[in-house]
Amino acid sequence: MTFHLVYRFGCLPLGWLRLLARSSAAKDAEILVLRHQLTVLQRTSPTPAFTPGDRALLAALLRLLSKRHRSALKLLVTPRTVLRWHARLVAKKWTYPHRGPGRPAKPEALRALVLRLARENNGWGYRRIPGELINLGWKVAVSTVWEILQRADIDPAPRRADRSWAKFLTAQAKGILAVDVFHVDSVFLRRFFVLFFVEHGSRRVRIAGVTRNVTAQWDTQQARNLLMSLDDTHTAGIRYLIRDNAGYFTEGFDAVFTAVGARVVPILPGVPRMNAIAERWVGSCRREATDRILITGERHLRLVVDEYADHHNEHRPHRSLGQRSPDSADAPEPPVVDDPSRVIRRNRLGGLIHEYAQVA
Structure with a gap:
């Protein structure tokens, strides 16, 4: 025991000397x-x-x-x-950061652009879009465009193009003229017929005539009168005429429009939606005017439909025109005011229809 203690105490100075050397x-x-x-x-x-x-x-x-x-x-x-x-x-x-397997993800801006081109151009497929992207500064593989469209549940093939009748009417609206006839019964139970035309592009309505008996000679003459009232530029812009299959729309009536380069498109039997713009105006005219007035005769009916047509063209807002009327569709927007006292009312058809305007 004593020898062990002596050994320990002897090692301590040696450890201290070793620390001094460090x-x-x-x-x-x-x-x-x-x-x-x-x-x-x-x-x-x-x-x-x-x-x-x-x-x-x-x-x-x-x-x-x-x-x-x-x-x-x-x-x-x-x-x-x-x-x-x-x-x-x-x-x-x-070491560089580890990247997961597969190709790097495409920028979100590129994905949004591909989807925008696909939605705005129904006939563009996954092979057409990459060509357009090159012009915009994006070099993208065809397979990448396919994958982006597939993930967005959009058919990459151009078969998704809409060839419906509604799409056709929208695309050709500026060159389409529609014609139709509707009847109104007078207070004396006499039936009168109103012939009118509607321009699809501007939604402008033109009353051609009012008669008790619609004949082929009468409506053909009304068609001539309409074209004579239009200028050459307006007449040349008519590319299609949509009409129903009534017996008074004869070859002579069609010849009036084919002579100015228009193509006559008869609607299919039992499909009034092919002439939806004209049918829509008939419904508006009935609900807002003729069904709320007791018509006494042909002259009275002509005054009513002319007045309503003026209201339709000059004031009535249309959703397809951005809540503007046909005559003001190209005019500058009215100034914004916050004073309700500056709004005046104008009565049409004896107060049956109200029009409002700002005081100048």
Whole structure:
């Protein structure tokens, strides 16, 4: 026992002499390593564990110590583990971020542009859109456009083009003229017929005539009168005439319009929606005028439908024209006011129809 104590006390001075030979940096690094290990051991929630910051600090400090000194320290982990931490730090600094498998995702702006071109051009397929994108500065593969359209539930093939009758009417609206006849019964139970034309593009209505008996000669003459009242530019713009299959629309009537280069399109039997614009105006005229007035005769009916046609063309708003009337569709928008006292009312058909306007 005495010999053991003498040996221990003899080794202490030798250890002190060895510490004197070491540099201050090595001793400071060893002290910091031991202190940080104590800090880790003091954590009790839930158990002592090394955080990424702890690993980085210990790896950096132990790098300052020699291999022999690292082996002599009482570490919570093995020196091999610390060296592995250091290798991870080096790899994280100099290794590029890992990218997942597959091609990189396309920019959101490109995806939005592809979908916009597909929705605004029904006949463009996945092979047509890439050509347009090249003109806009985007070089995109055909397969990429296909994938974008598929994910948006849009058929990539051009078969999705809408060839319905409604689409045709919308595309050709500026060159379409529709004609129809509707009847009104007078208070004396006499039936009168009104012949009118509607321009699809402007929604302008033109009353051609009112009669008790519609004949082929009468409606053919009314068609001539209509074309004579139009200027040459307006007449040349008529490309299609839509009419029903009534017996008074004969070859002579059609010849009046084919002579100016228009194509006559009869509607199919039992399909009034093919002449929907004209049918819509008949419904409006009945609800707002003729069904609310007792018509006494032909002259009275002509005054009523002419007055309503003027109201329709000059004032009545249309959703297809942006809530503007046919005559004001191309005019500048009225100024915005906040004074309701500047609004006046104008009566039509004896107060049956009201029109409102701003005071100048």
